[in-house]
Amino acid sequence: MYYKLLRWVKQQWLHGGEEWCFYPDEHTGINWESIIEVIENTDLHKKKDFAPELFDIFPKRRFIRVQDHAQVISEKEPLVQAIDLFSGLHRFSRENGDLIFTEIFGEQDQHTFFEPIADPEKISRGNRSKITVFHKVYKACSDKSMYISFKERRYLWSRKKEKNMNFWFYEPMGELDKAPKKGGPSA
Numbered sequence: 001m002y003y004k005l006l007r008w009v010k011q012q013w014l015h016g017g018e019e020w021c022f023y024p025d026e027h028t029g030i031n032w033e034s035i036i037e038v039i040e041n042t043d044l045h046k047k048k049d050f051a052p053e054l055f056d057i058f059p060k061r062r063f064i065r066v067q068d069h070a071q072v073i074s075e076k077e078p079l080v081q082a083i084d085l086f087s088g089l090h091r092f093s094r095e096n097g098d099l100i101f102t103e104i105f106g107e108q109d110q111h112t113f114f115e116p117i118a119d120p121e122k123i124s125r126g127n128r129s130k131i132t133v134f135h136k137v138y139k140a141c142s143d144k145s146m147y148i149s150f151k152e153r154r155y156l157w158s159r160k161k162e163k164n165m166n167f168w169f170y171e172p173m174g175e176l177d178k179a180p181k182k183g184g185p186s187a
Helices: 002-012 032-040 078-105 125-143
Strands: 019-022 065-069
Touching (some): 002 032, 032 065, 078 125
Parallel strands (some): 019 065
């Protein structure tokens, strides 16, 4: 999964150069050296059609080199904390999009006028807190024109992936292609 994520990110940010650094949270238990070896040997132009240039003999290939990587303690790295926050909000929106929509936008949206509003007694305090954080972060992102959206799909998604904020949700390519589930391999 990390390999797929890193490859996808790098394909989206081709203008970022071929030298790359990344700093994941230290609690992942991942063998980064093996992932780096694979990612450095992956042609990022693979499966993409590029018009050949006049004097090209061989097709263009593009490989990255991971210049530096280190696991970091998220409590000491504000950027990793922000990534954790957005990752958590994205997952929460995927799992509770209708509830979030009803709580935040239900009264403003005419399409939901006759739909029942969620019973305040049935929303846990934890979810109510998450909805409050979601609303504040979503509003701040909207105010800063970060090109993320929620209302249309009822989960966080990137309207312009070339902008600063990108949400990536893994979708299996086949029946045997399974994303890891929370709680380990047996979950």
